[in-house]
Structures are given as structure tokens and as C-alpha cells.
Amino acid sequence: MDEFNFDEIIDRRNTYSVKYAALKTLFGREDITPLWVADMEFRSPKCVRDILEKYVQSGIYGYDTEPPQMKPVIAQWELQEHGWKVDCDWISFIPGIVRGIGLAVNFFTEPGDKVVVQSPVYHPFTNVPLGNGRKVLRNPVKDGRMDLDHLESLLKAEGPVKMLILCNPHNPGGYIWSRGELESLAEICRRHGVLVISDEIHADLSLWGNRNICFASVSEAAAENSITFGAPSKTFNIPGFASSFSIIPNPELAQPFYKWLSANEFNCPSIFASLGMIAAFTEAKPWRDAAVKYIEGNILHLEEKFSAFRAGGEQLIEPVRPQSSYLVWLDCRNLLRRLAGRDGLKPEDQTLLEDYFVNKVKVGMNTGVMFGPEGLGHMRLNAACPRSLLDFELPEV
Ligand SMILES: Cc1ncc(COP(=O)(O)O)c(C=O)c1O
Numbered sequence: 168m169d170e171f172n173f174d175e176i177i178d179r180r181n182t183y184s185v186k187y188a189a190l191k192t193l194f195g196r197e198d199i200t201p202l203w204v205a206d207m208e209f210r211s212p213k214c215v216r217d218i219l220e221k222y223v224q225s226g227i228y229g230y231d232t233e234p235p236q237m238k239p240v241i242a243q244w245e246l247q248e249h250g251w252k253v254d255c256d257w258i259s260f261i262p263g264i265v266r267g268i269g270l271a272v273n274f275f276t277e278p279g280d281k282v283v284v285q286s287p288v289y290h291p292f293t294n295v296p297l298g299n300g301r302k303v304l305r306n307p308v309k310d311g312r313m314d315l316d317h318l319e320s321l322l323k324a325e326g327p328v329k330m331l332i333l334c335n336p337h338n339p340g341g342y343i344w345s346r347g348e349l350e351s352l353a354e355i356c357r358r359h360g361v362l363v364i365s366d367e368i369h370a371d372l373s374l375w376g377n378r379n380i381c382f383a384s385v386s387e388a389a390a391e392n393s394i395t396f397g398a399p400s401k402t403f404n405i406p407g408f409a410s411s412f413s414i415i416p417n418p419e420l421a422q423p424f425y426k427w428l429s430a431n432e433f434n435c436p437s438i439f440a441s442l443g444m445i446a447a448f449t450e451a452k453p454w455r456d457a458a459v460k461y462i463e464g465n466i467l468h469l470e471e472k473f474s475a476f477r478a479g480g481e482q483l484i485e486p487v488r489p490q491s492s493y494l495v496w497l498d499c500r501n502l503l504r505r506l507a508g509r510d511g512l513k514p515e516d517q518t519l520l521e522d523y524f525v526n527k528v529k530v531g532m533n534t535g536v537m538f539g540p541e542g543l544g545h546m547r548l549n550a551a552c553p554r555s556l557l558d559f560e561l562p563e564v
Pocket of ligand 1: 205262263264265266289334338366368369398400406409410411
């Protein structure tokens with residue numbers, strides 16, 4: 168079995184994979200290609216499988232301890248991949264990033280407090296604060312860039328605001344924020360007393376030679392006033408282990424938060440989470456590099472396919488080329504205008520797009536509006552799959 172053979176089709180039906188198990192519920196049919204939830208159709212790196220198989224073979228699954236090398240391995244990874252020098256005392260295990268956001272929202276804000284998100288954005292950024300009785304304010308992304316003027320006026324008008332959840336790099340769209348954007352964001356948030364949660368789960372899958380910038384590394388304002396969440400889960404396709412970490416340089420934030428995590432044992436990794444992370448970060452860089460190259464090939468393949476899908480002289484689906492990760496944001500507004508038979512799109516038109524992809528193209532993608540109202544006329548496609556799965560036909564409209 169060649170671990171770099173990303174063309175291999177692996178049958179994941181009946182394996183409890185949500186990507187397949189939820190098809191009927193979400194899309195109304197099972198005979199479609201699932202290109203939605205953000206995990207890969209690739210087998211995880213061999214080094215990860217080997218260490219876990221060895222553990223499973225031991226046959227005794229008792230209480231375990233956090234391996235002492237885990238935090239140094241995380242610190243080394245941040246330094247080598249992002250040039251960010253992290254002290255091990257700043258690090259804690261957290262059981263998944265969405266849960267980490269939930270923990271931070273509960274610990275650092277009160278019911279009724281305001282939280283800013285930059286929409287369209289990964290939906291739990293909105294749902295977690297809302298589900299915990301917080302208010303969510305939107306600072307929409309403008310043409311793939313951060314709208315800092317709008318943020319400043321939002322904070323002036325709506326303050327006090329307690330928290331901003333940053334997607335770094337951004338999902339959907341795969342935008343890598345510039346150093347200037349991150350520095351200005353840090354400055355604005357410090358001035359307005361807004362704690363920044365930087366979700367860097369997609370940071371290690373930069374494409375086309377890009378490099379993501381860790382928010383906390385850009386300035387003192389950023390380091391003093393932020394919590395970074397990172398994980399090997401997207402990069403090495405191990406999200407099922409809920410293996411994540413937080414990095415907090417400011418002891419005034421870290422100490423009370425980590426004390427609370429510890430009191431509730433939220434900071435205790437399962438052995439799958441810790442061993443998987445250590446193996447991935449120490450041995451699986453060649454696998455990651457090969458996966459990135461393959462994903463780039465898939466994106467080029469999609470671009471070619473969509474460029475040929477035209478009507479009335481216009482391209483109907485414009486993919487936004489991601490700078491990072493494997494989620495391709497498809498601007499389908501031209502297609503939707505044709506389906507709806509009008510220029511001005513209405514929120515209810517989105518179902519026409521969903522219906523086209525599920526029932527005509529036979530692929531299951533994330534609908535754009537789940538990331539915020541700005542997602543109208545968009546879909547999100549997961550391109551971390553064998554290239555042959557992207558060979559779907561696009562019926563004429
Ligand atoms: C930006 C972002 N954060 C977090 C997650 C999920 O992280 P976890 O599974 O660790 O909760 C995803 C998954 O798609 C994501 O895109």
C-alpha cells in the first residue's frame with residue numbers, strides 16, 4: 168500500500184463516517200459524491216497508523232498520561248512551520264477546536280456579551296456563542312480581505328465587545344491574512360478590549376508556496392491579547408481524535424483558563440489524540456507536502472472544469488483559488504441568476520443551487536448560506552479526495 172497514492176478510492180460507507188452516514192438526512196439521497204464536511208478521503212500517514220496499531224495491539228486500554236514530549240513537539244512544529252517561538256508553558260491540550268471555542272466563550276465572556284465573527288465563516292464561530300446565549304456581530308469579509316474600517320466602526324457603535332473569533336487562515340475562501348491585516352486587527356482589538364481567539368486549524372496546509380502567519384506572533388498587542396488554537400487534525404486527516412491545543416503567551420489569560428481546564432479535566436488527551444499528534448508532527452511532514460501537491464492538482468483540475476462551464480458568454484461557476492487548505496469556495500452567482508431567472512438574488516433562491524448540485528450534478532457540498540448570509544450564491548467544495556471524484560458532469564442550464 169503506497170501511502171502517497173492519493174488516487175486510491177477508499178470505501179468509507181458503513182464506517183460511521185459522518186460524511187457518508189448523514190447523506191440521506193442532509194441531502195435527501197445517498198447516491199451522490201460527498202464533497203462536504205472537512206475531512207480528507209486520504210488514509211492518514213503511515214507513522215500515525217503504526218503507532219496507534221501498536222497501542223491497540225497491546226490489548227490493555229487503561230488510564231494513560233500525557234506523553235512528556237507532546238508540548239515540546241508542538242512548540243517545535245510552530246517554530247519550524249511558522250517561525251513562531253513558543254514556550255511550552257503557554258501550551259495546553261484541548262479536546263477539539265470547536266470545543267475549545269466553547270470553553271473560551273464560557274470562560275472569558277458572560278451571557279449577553281458580544282462576540283464578533285468575520286462572515287462568511289465556519290458556522291460554529293456563530294453557533295457556539297449563540298448557543299451559549301452570547302450575541303454575535305458580523306464584520307463581513309470584503310473581496311477576500313479583512314474590512315478593518317468596518318470593524319473599527321462596529322466596535323465603536325456596539326462596544327463593549329468581549330471577543331473576536333478569527334479564522335486564520337479563513338474558511339471558507341482559504342484566504343491567508345497579510346501581516347499588515349493581522350497587526351492592524353491586533354491593534355484595534357487591544358484598543359477596544361476585545362480578546363482575539365485565533366483558530367489556526369488550517370494553518371499547516373498552505374498552498375502554492377504560501378506560509379500562514381500566526382496571529383500571536385505579529386506584535387506584542389497580538390501576543391498579549393489572544394488565544395491561539397491549533398491542531399494536526401486537518402493537516403494529517405485525524406480530526407476524529409479531537410487532538411488540539413491552545414497557545415496563550417499572556418500568563419494573565421493562560422493561568423486562570425488553564426487552571427479551570429485542569430479542574431474539569433478538559434486538558435487531558437486520549438492516548439489516540441496525543442500519540443497521533445506526536446507521530447504526525449514529528450514524522451509526517453513528507454506526507455503533508457505530498458498531500459498539498461495533490462490538492463493543488465485537484466484545484467487546477469476544478470478550475471479547468473469550471474472555466475469550460477459557460478452560458479451566454481459568461482462563466483457560471485467561479486472558484487476562488489484557496490491560498491490554504493482544501494476547501495474551494497465556489498462563486499455560483501452567475502449560475503444561480505440563470506436558475507432563478509433574475510438578476511437580484513433572494514435568500515430563498517439558494518435552494519435552486521442546492522437542488523442543482525444534489526439532484527443534477529449528484530454531489531453533496533456545503534451550501535454557502537450556512538456560513539452567513541454573505542454566502543448567498545456560493546457553495547463550498549472539499550477537494551481533498553481522489554481526483555476521479557471530481558470528474559462529475561455539469562448539466563447545462
Ligand atoms: C476553521 C475550523 N475550525 C475548526 C474546525 C473543526 O475543528 P474540531 O474538529 O477540532 O472541532 C473546522 C472544521 O472544518 C474548521 O474549518
